[in-house]
Amino acid sequence: MAFSAPVLRDKTTPHMPGRPLHNYLRTCRKKAALSQEEASRLVGIKNRLQFSRYERHQSEPPLEVALACEQICGVPTAELFAGVSTTVAKRTQKRVRAFERKLTLGSTAAAPRWHHIKLQWTAETLARLMRHIYGK
């Protein structure tokens, strides 16, 4: 059976795809029926308010806590902190682009072999980052 209902008003604006959330900590916690206090103890934080801040993206967890979250939730860090991961990927992409431009300007026919290897690597990295940012 399909759930469907007539629409009364549909204030259509150009549909924008949703950006990934900063993190999915709250979802993972609620799925396990854990309270913030229990979850904070499990990931090794003394204060539950700090865990609440991580959930609301008011502060970033340190690497140790992020890895503990991954181990407790059973979700890879890049998926658990999807928004942060995408932001980092975008910044990295900019830096790789700048690096590629620099390499292209300096490339000549007589360039050494490692120069071509670097160019190929930058192209592959850019493709990988684009897949990460915009999905497959």
Place this chain on the structure above:
Amino acid sequence: MENEVQKTHHTQPTRILALDVHPRSFGYVVVETPNKLLDWGVRSHRHKGNSTDVLIRRRLKPLLELWRPTVVVLCNGLSRQRTHQRRDRLLKRIATEAKNHQVVVRILKKRPGTDAGKGLTKYENARRVAEHFSVLRWKIPPKRRAWESEDYRMSMFTAATLAMAQLNITNSSPAPSSPQASQ
């Protein structure tokens, strides 16, 4: 290589915040993809004071900021009862707040699953929702007796039904038989 890469399109998810609004509370569900339930619950304000204001500013606004939905789905049953008028005012305020956050508002005329012929009760709908989203299974309230008032958690399941209607989720399993359905 770069040209190939630039053809890549966005495949980012659409987040839906579905609300089942009552005069002093609302049940909500946040769904990202048909199988990805992000958040669920009931928010209420049953103290003295302007509950509409508190519900919007202290209960709804944090949800909009936390989940940043692309669509807010509401249900508006047409009625002239006084409580319903109060609920309609709250609906209007919610729609305004959502628009302030640049979120598309979709208002459904009727609660899904109540079409003539199908005749599903709220409890049956809740069962269907729990079949689809297994994390909600332990939240199903007991079946209401004729002399009891509705469990507050039912609002959350109604919101989930709205979200499923928005996502056009098909649940092919047969309806559970309930000869003593009371709602």
